[in-house]
Amino acid sequence: MIETRGLTxxxxxxxxxxxxxxxxxxxxxxxxxxxxxxxxxxxxxxTTLRMLATILEPTDGTATVCGHDVIDEPEKVxxxxxxxxxxxxxxxxxxxxxxxxxxxxxxxxxxxxxxKRVDDIFSRLDMNSFRDRRCDKLSTGMKQKTSIARTxxxxxxxxxxxxxxxxxxxxxxxxxxxxxxxxxxxxxTVIFSTHIMSEVQKLCxxxxxxxxxxxxxxxxxxxxxxxxxEQDLEEIFVQIxxxxxxxxxxx
Amino acid sequence: xxxxxxxxxxxxxxxxxLRDRRTLISSLLVPLIIFPLLTAGLGAVxxxxxxxxxxxxxxxxILGGDDSPGILxxxxxxxxxxxxxxxxxxxDQIVNKEVRAAVEIPAxxxxxxxxxxxxxxxxxxxxxxxxxxxxxxxxxxSLEKYRDRIVxxxxxxxxxxxxxxxxxxxxxxxxxxxxxxxxxAFGGVIGYMVIxxxxxxxxxxxxxxxxxxxxxGTMETILSSPISRVDLVFGKFFLxxxxxxxxxxxxxTSMGVSFAVLEHLHAFDKAGEDAAQMQLHIGLTTVLSIFIxxxxxxxxxxxxxxxxxxxxxxxxxxxxxxxxxxxVVIIPAVAAMLPIDLDAKLALVPILNASLLCKxxxxxxxxxxxxxxxxxxxxxxxxxxLFLAVKMFQREDVLFRS
Numbered sequence: 085m086i087e088t089r090g091l092t093x094x095x096x097x098x099x100x101x102x103x104x105x106x107x108x109x110x111x112x113x114x115x116x117x118x119x120x121x122x123x124x125x126x127x128x129x130x131t132t133l134r135m136l137a138t139i140l141e142p143t144d145g146t147a148t149v150c151g152h153d154v155i156d157e158p159e160k161v162x163x164x165x166x167x168x169x170x171x172x173x174x175x176x177x178x179x180x181x182x183x184x185x186x187x188x189x190x191x192x193x194x195x196x197x198x199x200k201r202v203d204d205i206f207s208r209l210d211m212n213s214f215r216d217r218r219c220d221k222l223s224t225g226m227k228q229k230t231s232i233a234r235t236x237x238x239x240x241x242x243x244x245x246x247x248x249x250x251x252x253x254x255x256x257x258x259x260x261x262x263x264x265x266x267x268x269x270x271x272x273t274v275i276f277s278t279h280i281m282s283e284v285q286k287l288c289x290x291x292x293x294x295x296x297x298x299x300x301x302x303x304x305x306x307x308x309x310x311x312x313x314e315q316d317l318e319e320i321f322v323q324i325x326x327x328x329x330x331x332x333x334x335x
Numbered sequence: 336x337x338x339x340x341x342x343x344x345x346x347x348x349x350x351x352x353l354r355d356r357r358t359l360i361s362s363l364l365v366p367l368i369i370f371p372l373l374t375a376g377l378g379a380v381x382x383x384x385x386x387x388x389x390x391x392x393x394x395x396x397i398l399g400g401d402d403s404p405g406i407l408x409x410x411x412x413x414x415x416x417x418x419x420x421x422x423x424x425x426x427d428q429i430v431n432k433e434v435r436a437a438v439e440i441p442a443x444x445x446x447x448x449x450x451x452x453x454x455x456x457x458x459x460x461x462x463x464x465x466x467x468x469x470x471x472x473x474x475x476x477s478l479e480k481y482r483d484r485i486v487x488x489x490x491x492x493x494x495x496x497x498x499x500x501x502x503x504x505x506x507x508x509x510x511x512x513x514x515x516x517x518x519x520a521f522g523g524v525i526g527y528m529v530i531x532x533x534x535x536x537x538x539x540x541x542x543x544x545x546x547x548x549x550x551x552g553t554m555e556t557i558l559s560s561p562i563s564r565v566d567l568v569f570g571k572f573f574l575x576x577x578x579x580x581x582x583x584x585x586x587x588t589s590m591g592v593s594f595a596v597l598e599h600l601h602a603f604d605k606a607g608e609d610a611a612q613m614q615l616h617i618g619l620t621t622v623l624s625i626f627i628x629x630x631x632x633x634x635x636x637x638x639x640x641x642x643x644x645x646x647x648x649x650x651x652x653x654x655x656x657x658x659x660x661x662x663v664v665i666i667p668a669v670a671a672m673l674p675i676d677l678d679a680k681l682a683l684v685p686i687l688n689a690s691l692l693c694k695x696x697x698x699x700x701x702x703x704x705x706x707x708x709x710x711x712x713x714x715x716x717x718x719x720x721l722f723l724a725v726k727m728f729q730r731e732d733v734l735f736r737s
């Protein structure tokens with residue numbers, strides 16, 4: 085389970101001064117649920133997810149992941165999280181198997197458990213044909229599968245996906261979407277950021293719309309349609325973010 | 336701090352480093368092949384060339400002297416120079432290195448000498464040219480021999496012994512054993528090489544494991560794992576330290592082997608007696624002492640370079656930050672080759688202190704008080720550098736600089 089309370093992140097910029105990338109964001113996501121964080125580029129999605137993955141520390145507010153506080157127990161939080169984004173690349177000089185094993189060891193798995201888990205994941209994701217191939221020689225699809233295996237190796241309870249399909253071809257993106265669905269089926273808590281409306285419609289149980297670091301609206305797709313009297317998610321999104329987006333552009 | 340996690344990171348970094356051509360070149364190939372070639376190889380070539388230049392009988396021209404047969408006979412009789420016919424363009428011939436020197440004998444020289452009046456001989460040469468300088472030296476020796484004979488004859492005619500002009504002789508006598516003489520001559524160079532190679536060996540991995548990781552996009556991947564940033568820094572740091580020490584160790588070993596092989600092949604014989612009297616014996620104790628002294632320096636370099644390189648966004652940017660640091664290290668390391676003696680103040684100057692100490696250790700001199708000061712002060716500097724590296728890894732504005 086994920087719960088954020090007044091999560092805030094302020095960056096200092098020499099030219100622009102203080103930037104509130106995330107401003108007082110509160111939401112929760114339960115096991116077996118997919119929470120979609122929908123926002124334009126620069127809305128604060130990545131910063132929010134990085135704080136949940138304890139890669140960045142909140143300036144104010146806090147969050148708990150599986151009952152562990154992101155500020156007080158960052159290592160315990162990370163041990164319960166699988167974090168995947170287009171920015172989480174692979175080590176080019178390691179093979180696919182070595183990459184996954186490395187993260188298994190960092191997650192404290194002993195060698196016997198690690199071997200069993202690697203064999204299981206590589207079979208499940210159909211990765212055995214390239215397990216000994218170096219990551220810099222893998223195709224985009226193979227790389228994505230290796231990244232998925234890396235996030236799964238310690239069987240985390242929480243999965244965080246930061247725009248995981250960005251820049252991927254349709255077939256590779258479908259693999260990721262299927263994987264996210266499977267995580268929900270397995271009872272994991274899933275949080276997923278994107279700016280692609282169709283992915284949100286297909287996947288999310290709860291949608292949070294974020295702009296200029298603020299969480300402007302939250303609810304299921306049906307609730308949002310009902311609240312804004314509009315069927316098309318894109319139109320709903322524009323209605324919600326337009327005032328802040330125009331202000332941001334003017335700034 | 337979790338030793339298991341540090342070990343996991345270290346083993347992974349080592350595996351990647353052994354698969355990386357650039358690391359293998361900078362850490363293994365350079366110390367094993369290029370540096371011995373540049374040092375011992377180049378030294379042997381220079382020795383051979385100097386020896387060959389000394390063996391060559393230089394062509395010398397005589398200007399004038401038709402009325403001074405005595406000095407002409409002396410010069411013509413010398414086996415160390417070859418007298419060639421005088422030509423009007425003698426200056427051009429010296430500049431073009433066809434003739435190495437020309438001796439100008441003034442008119443009436445022999446008569447002036449007989450009358451015991453002052454007379455001057457002029458040797459025209461090409462300043463800075465080695466072969467011209469050897470020719471000048473040989474001509475001078477021949478002329479001095481002639482002058483000494485005239486002085487002897489003049490004194491004998493007056494029944495004055497030669498010792499009246501030279502009542503006593505002055506001689507030098509070296510009491511230092513040959514290995515100490517060799518150590519004093521080469522010790523500074525060895526210290527310089529070891530320190531420089533420690534830096535060269537740690538430079539590439541320090542950049543690859545920090546700025547390189549940011550550039551490849553794997554920094555966020557590793558930061559999302561449960562490992563603490565302190566363990567991550569230490570795992571990476573130990574790999575950089577390993578490459579620094581391996582590079583320095585391999586360099587010293589390969590240089591030692593190269594010198595031994597060249598000595599065995601008598602490659603230095605032509606360099607003359609001076610070189611033959613110097614021996615470079617580096618015993619196991621000295622090697623161990625140097626290694627122990629270099630250890631904190633390697634820690635200082637590894638941690639310092641990682642701190643600087645982490646600030647960069649890319650490998651190229653890291654290179655532009657680190658290249659000027661080479662001078663910060665090279666200048667004090669080179670200064671140790673100057674005639675400076677280690678004292679309590681210099682023992683606190685990082686790099687220069689260890690470089691000066693290496694010079695002493697190679698000669699077999701152990702000033703334990705200085706050794707303690709240098710070891711402890713360098714450990715403190717290394718500790719500060721390591722602390723800064725850990726702090727740098729905890730700064731979000733550095734890790735996610737854009």
